[in-house]
Amino acid sequence: MPLDEYRRKRDFAKTPEPPPDDATAAARASALRRGRFVVQRHRASRLHYDFRLEIGGVLVSWAVPKGPTLDPGTRRMAVHVEDHPIEYFDFEGVIPAKQYGSGDVIVWDWGTWEAESPITDALEAIRDGEIKFRLDGQKLKGRYTIVRTSGRKHKADDPAARAFEDDQGEQWLLIKKRDEAAQAGWDAEDHPQSVKTGRTNDDVKADRDALWNGQTPAAEAEIDLSAAVAAPMPVYIEPMLATLATTAFSDPDWLYEIKWDGFRVQAVIQDGKVRTYTRGLKDAETYFPRLLSPPSWIEAKQVIVDGEVVAIDEDGRPDFSLLQTKLGQPGVGGLVYQAFDLLYLDGRLLLNVPLEDRKRLLRSVLKDHPRVRFAAHVEGEGVAFYEAAAAxxxxxxxxxxxxxxxxxxRRSSAWLKLKVRPEQELVIGGWTPGEGNARDLGAVVVGYYDDGKLRFAGKVGSGFTGAIRKELLARMKPLATEAPPFDPPPPVDYKGRWGGDLGAVTWVKPELVMRAELGGWTRDGIVRQTAYKGLEPGRDPTSVRRETAVATTSAVKAAEADAPPQGEAEKDAAMTTTAKSSTPSKSKGAAAASAVPKAAGSRTRVSKSAKSAAPAPGPSADIPDEWRVTDDELAALDALGKEGVWQVNGVELKLTNLDKPLFDPRPPDGDGPITKRELIRYFARIAPTMLRHLKDRPLNLQRFPNGAGAPGFWQKDIPDSAPKWLTRWHETGVDGREDREANDHLIADRAASLCW
Structure with missing residues (x-):
């Protein structure tokens, strides 16, 4: 077992270090190219920094005596030690005397890491003696290499099992690369505080209170895979289908994706080979040859992915008609596979895993690729997202x-289609000639199946180009037949017993399925104002039904009643998201388009944990509690020393340099100067009035580090170190610009945000 050495060295009845959880390790075993990292400053018999990369369900670890650095001119020796469990990631405390590694430990840095191409298996790279990667931490950032220099393992000897002080230990070098994050002379010892609590090793040893409670970096380790089932890999899995619903809605328990207007395709990968299936489980390779081969777009040996192939037009929008022109052409450009679900991964069937966890896991194993994209989504803001899609x-x-x-x-109410442009699949049962350039094909005769019979539904006569007419005729002529395929046949009074609109009709066997934009239906079940969009290859005609939208409210209730119970953690998260609503606020409207393609609309988002901006009260309305700061909270602010953690509005706000002068004394009385503490107090007192005017407005921060009388600068992006409870708004209208990226801005929806 990979953690046997860790267990052997520790007595968990005496040390506060966490014992391993094999289920956690198993859940993360497939993460081999990216994950979290942590560096722990450890004062044991020798001071050292434990550098740990989360790989394959464990923390692969090195002891770095002088600590990591941002200086590319300095190389740090690192000694490979035993793997640690995932549970060790945020360990901070004192290991008792006479226990292995006795001494005090702080979480010196943490963040995420990603291997550089072409590495796909970090464990294999480590076995080979070198791995290149990029760190995104609070202190360490940029490109690094760690390379083995000595102590290669012998047949019966694992160097990682030795204590790092052993001079015979497996030695490596941790090297910072020259990049945008490099800083000459940077030394870890100049940055002694914990990123988790703000404490130093001395503070931890003295058992002093934490200055703050840092948020653990988000990672796949938080994905709940407890419902995954160990199982052989299926040949394929029948696709889950969505139910058509009447109206858009907003609900924090739901997420919202683009309806992609393409061909549903399931990708099945095993032993480096890719098989693809259409919605009807036909071979999709016929239509999209080599689109997903080789499987260099995903980190997995065995995997089943659900998604949709779309053609992207010049404006960046999916175009079903354009997709028709690219079918069967190997190497054709402009096709993208939008991957939106993960059904099987490396020995585990994921069908019972909650959707959002399946999507998180999918996102973690997808690699950057020009033909494959993760189908992004927004959470909770369905109405605004629908409006963004329509726009x-x-x-x-x-x-x-x-x-x-x-x-x-199954066509499930847990997935609901909310269409901007109504569409309908129809079965082709014949064609009629037209006039002029359309004399060979003026319209197609269509229907749908009901109770096992093909019902006549009229004709579709628009949406055809010359090329489409030629292709359709080539497909229909071999299917020509004498008798109408409809049961019953079109009524005898339908424009004169197949004269008029059905004059010179040629009937065909009902084997072709088309997609059409639909203006509606007559009372007699005839389509109206309908335009041809394209054929649906591989679609079983007998599965085509007339779609009738279900009431959204009843569908949502049915889906939530049928779904697995919501966990306590999910309930807590739901309490901090937007309340269920069918109408968005203005800020939500801006915040709901994050999954729209870059050229199709503005990209915006609100952080997952953010609360909705509170409504502005009228002159006589009650002021929301989160806009007020109580007298007790103001007294606590006054009682703080030069720095500390202020409990306000039910959250923690870390404050520093509270006695720092910000404003010079002003005449005539000359009192002052005005300190940072006084400015925060002032903002807290005026918050109920000020927040009425700041409602739903993204804000910039203008910083004056040396006081208001000295030069300042604009900080237009919220830093990573900012509290997680802040509501953020992601800037729109900058997609495609080369000079800068979009910024995250503060939404001041409570007094604590204003004080921050």
Missing amino acids: SRLEGIIAKLRRSRYEPG
């Missing part, structure tokens, strides 16, 4: 219950 002239959106299972072959 971008997209087909619609899909609402999905966050905790829903994957239900193979």
Whole structure:
């Protein structure tokens, strides 16, 4: 077992270090190219820094005596030690005397790491003696290499099992590369505080209170895979289908994706080979040859991915008609696979894993690739997202219950189609000639199946180009037949017993399925104002039904009643998200388009944990509690020393340099100067008035580090170190610009945010 050495060295009845959880290790075993990292400053018999990369379900660890650095001119010796469990990631405390590694430990830095190409298996790279990677931490950032220099393992000897003080230990070098994060002369000892609590090793040894409670970096380790099932890999899995619903809605228990207007395709990868299937489980390679081969776009040996192939037009929008022109052409450009679900991964069937966890896991194993993209989504803001899709002239959106299972072959109310442009699949049963350039093909005769019979539904006569007419005729002529395929045949009074609109009709066997934009239906079940969009290759005609939208409210209730119970953690998260609503606020409207393609609309988002901006009260309305700061809270601010953690509005606000002068004394009385503490107190007192005017407005921060009388600068992006409870708004309208990226701005929706 990979953690046997860690267990052997420790007595968990005496040390506060965490014992391993094999289930956690198993859940993370497939993460081999990216994950979290942590550096712990450890004063044991020798001071050293434990550098740990989360790989394959464990923390692969090195002891770095002088600590990591941002200086590319300095190389740091690192000694490979035993793997540690994932539970050790945020360990901070004192290991008692006479226990292995006795001494005090702080979480000196943490963040995420990603291996550089072409590395796909970090464990294999470490076995080979070198791994290159990029760190994104609070202190350490940029490109690094760690390379083995001596102590290569012998047949019966694992160097990682030795204590790092052993001079015979496996020695490596940790090297900072020259990049944008490099800083000459940078030394870890100049930065002694914990990123988790703000304490130093001396503070931890003295058991002093934490200055703050840092948030653990988000990572796949937080994905709940307890419902995954060990199982052989299926040949394929029948796709889950969405139910058409009437109206868009907003609900924090749901997430919302673009309805992609393409061909549903399931990708099955095993032993480096890719098989693809259409919605009807036909071979999709016929239509999209080599689109997903080789499988260099995903980190997995065995995997089943659900998604949709789309063609992107010049404006960056999916275009179903354009997709028709690219079918069957190997190497054709402009096709993208939008991957939106993960059904099987390396020995585990994921159908019972909640949707949002399946998507997180999918995102973690997808690699950057020009033909494959992760189908992004927004959470909670369905109405605004629908409006953004409509403004971008997209087909619609899909609402999905966050905790829903994957239900193979079932049309489920846990997935709801909300269409901007109504569409309908129809079976072709014949064609009629037209006039002029359309004399060979003026319209197609269509229907749908009901109770096992093909019902006549009229004709579709628009949406055809010369090339489409030629292709359709080539497909229909071999299917020509004498008798109408409809049961019953079109009525005898339909424009004169197949004269008029059905004059010179040629009937065909019902084997072709088309997609059409739909203006609506007559009372007699005939399509109206309908335009041809394209054929649906591989679609079983007998599965085509007339779609009738279900009431959204009843569908949502049915889906939530049928889904697995919501966990306590999910309930807590739901309490901090937007309340269920069918109408968005202005800020939400801006914040709901994060999953719209870059050229299709503005990209914006609100942080997952953010609360909605509170409504502005009228003159006589009650002021929201989160806009007020109590007298006791103001007294606590006054009682703080030069720095500390202020409990306000139910959250923690870390404050520093509270006695620092910000404003010079002003005449006539000359009192002052005005300190940072006094300015924070002033903001707290005026918050109920000020927040009425700041409602739903993104804010910039103008900083004056040397006081208001000295030069200042604009800080237009919220730093990573900012509290996680802040509501953020992601800037719009900068997609495609080369000079800068979009910024995250503060939404001041409570007094604590204003004071921050």
